[in-house]
Amino acid sequence: MTDETLAAARAAHTLQQQLEALLIVADEPLSAMALATACDVPVREVRKALAALVADYDGAGPSANGADESRQPRGFELREVAGGYRFYVRESLDPVVEDFVQQQTPAKLSQAALETLAVIAYRQPVSRGAIASIRAVNVDSVVRTLLARGLVEEVAHDAETGAILYGTSEQLLAHLGIGDISELPSVAPLLDDGSEGFEHESL
Known part of the structure; x- marks a missing residue:
């Protein structure tokens, strides 16, 4: 241009x-x-x-x-x-949008959505930029899908950049049958050495 x-x-x-x-x-x-x-x-x-x-x-x-x-x-x-x-x-208009999304959204999440959801669950609160950095792909549409499904939510804003920070919702915890993110299973045994930092700092 x-x-x-x-x-x-x-x-x-x-x-x-x-x-x-x-x-x-x-x-x-x-x-x-x-x-x-x-x-x-x-x-x-x-x-x-x-x-x-x-x-x-x-x-x-x-x-x-x-x-x-x-x-x-x-x-x-x-x-x-x-x-x-x-x-x-x-x-x-939230009820109207929620009803539409529930009718249009397939029951199963894609692999990309599941991976993004895992990053949010273990690194929350986390921005889209940080998620994209971890997954090395653009995650905008995937995050919108997770928001629409009610599995994640906006929990805060970064004090320096103003970026929205995301975390898991009560709905997701209910689906997983846990009461708090501290009950999420440890992923360290499944990762290569040195990858433990993926987990949430409080876990």
Whole structure:
């Protein structure tokens, strides 16, 4: 991509459109500074545009004809978490999404999902980046599958990077018939020498 192509794309779209495009492909919350850098605009303009987007998705703010009026909120919302912004399904629609996922998701997990689930179980809380580093593959879609199945959940955010940290859910513990992750079986005997670090530090 050339500088001319980038400049033309920015000129052809509003700042709000550019922010939406960036946020929809992001796997982690994006800070106002990161968004401002990506769009090559001042941070204050980004914050103003983000506030307008939040209001729009919540059914407030000006309508298409410019008049302020109350409207139905969108099915998704833009939240500020851990110093960044990210799209989420509106909480009131969680039952609808859960029902859809349960109907669409096959009963069995793939080998990739099982391996990713094991990494999360033994290294939690852990970020997607750390999981990908351990498995040496992109794990974004697999983590989304595990989240949709209710087997893992967002448990915290990294204080330095803002990355989401994942851990096992109560649902998974129930499936395994254990009450706490400390009851997970030791994997050290199954690994080569020097690989014990794979296990959770507390185990």
